[in-house]
Amino acid sequence: MSRLVVVSNRVPVPTPGTPPAGGLAVALSGAMKARGGLWFGWSGRTLPPDAGEPRAAELTESEGVTYAVVDLSERDLDDYYAGFSNRMLWPLFHYRMDLTEFTRVNLAGYHRVNRLFSRLLAPQIAADDAIWVHDYHLIPLAAELRSIGCKNRMGFFLHIPFPPPDILTVLPNHADVVRSLAAYDVVGFQTPIDVENFETYVRREKIGRRLPDGRFVVHGRTVRVEAYPVGIETQTFADVAAASERNALVRRTKESLGDRKLIIGVDRLDYSKGIAERIQAFETFLLLDPEWRGRCTYLQITPKSRGEVPEYAAMEREVAGLAGRINGTFSELDWTPLRYVNRTVGRNALAGLYRYARVGLVTPLRDGMNLVAKEFVAAQDPENPGVLLLSRFAGAASELDGALLTNPYDVDGTAGSIARALDMPLEERKDRWSSMFERILEYDVAWWCRSFLDALENEEAAPPQAGRIAAVS
């Protein structure tokens, strides 16, 4: 087995007391600790104004993993992270053409950081390392590495949706982006729908074809493109949830709820998560089912995210306004319907809160996977499981067939599903839960990691590609 080199924008170098909020960091932390290797990416820090370009990555060892991180300049972060990654690729790939902003300055920054990463990563790579690159921030990395002679096997996993061609082609440099994907040996998506969208794009743009063995030829290179739905550490998470009586935060929260039923939502503050629509659905539910007033509490845990991007700041104001409106309208002296919390909660406490909840609300407008949905299922008490209300537009919906599926754009429909979930009889709750739990037990994060890396090990190392991928001029 060759050494694993993981590359991602976000690298959660272990620091006591700071849990990683964000599914990529959570999923990969488990996988990396189990297998060891090198994890390369951004440090999460900004360089001082006149520091110049970083010359080498900073190395730290912990639990068999070497973390190699790079500080980025303010300008690089603005253009590459906040700009091209999070104001163009993120909204577009989540089907939000209305929120995109394409600028050549941001695109140039995106390529600049990918090139910088390739130059700082190259000295760390040994000849037979398997390189696994993650997510939309780093699509051109393989092409950059190949342009300086790196012949290693390289895989890429996209954690967010791959949109249909009519949406993807809104991106002025869509052709270059897909050409960059073809520099990898294996490309993994979350769901079969993403693979289907990729296949339709390749066919319509006439850049390749699918081979009888399922692989693709794209721009003359053979690439394995498959769905590998990301999982969680299911059994570990279930065990933590079962032991959560000991967690002080969980105990205090339960006591504060009295005998009210708990409805829970856990999401980064991101417009893709459908938080505003969900709060409106809860408001409609309280209007249409007044008998539940005073008998349930909705806890929405929402750490702030990407505050430097204007669309996120706008949505922060919108959601806070909605939360205030509901509480102003429905609160009693001894009951607040919605607890809206803008901070990160540790995963042990989350596990206990999920377990105590009667309903888990996971209603993104679009999501690559959504690990919260899987964590909610893993955490349940088999003798008295809660109900998962899940958006049909989350990647997790392609696996979790026991959830109550909902269309988050249909606020009235979601309100009705909240009432149905709260009223659901125990037998139905058990039936729905057990099929989902079996699924996530088998297809856990270890399965995800193993199946992707097996595919990568079995592909032949790629010949070097001539030239770099050109940016749009």
Ligand SMILES: O=P(O)(O)OC[C@H]1O[C@H](O[C@H]2O[C@H](CO)[C@@H](O)[C@H](O)[C@H]2O)[C@H](O)[C@@H](O)[C@@H]1O
């Ligand atoms: O790093 P940030 O900008 O703070 O954002 C956090 C992460 O958000 C996204 O997570 C995705 O990956 C999850 C695991 O596969 C998946 O369940 C979820 O649907 C995705 O949205 C993003 O893709 C990561 O790169 C970020 O680190």
Ligand SMILES: O=c1ccn([C@@H]2O[C@H](COP(=O)(O)OP(=O)(O)O)[C@@H](O)[C@H]2O)c(=O)[nH]1
């Ligand atoms: O306060 C919080 C909020 C979220 N999370 C974790 O962050 C991850 C979010 O992943 P998901 O795939 O649901 O969405 P993403 O944020 O990656 O888009 C999950 O593991 C959550 O348990 C956490 O630890 N504390």
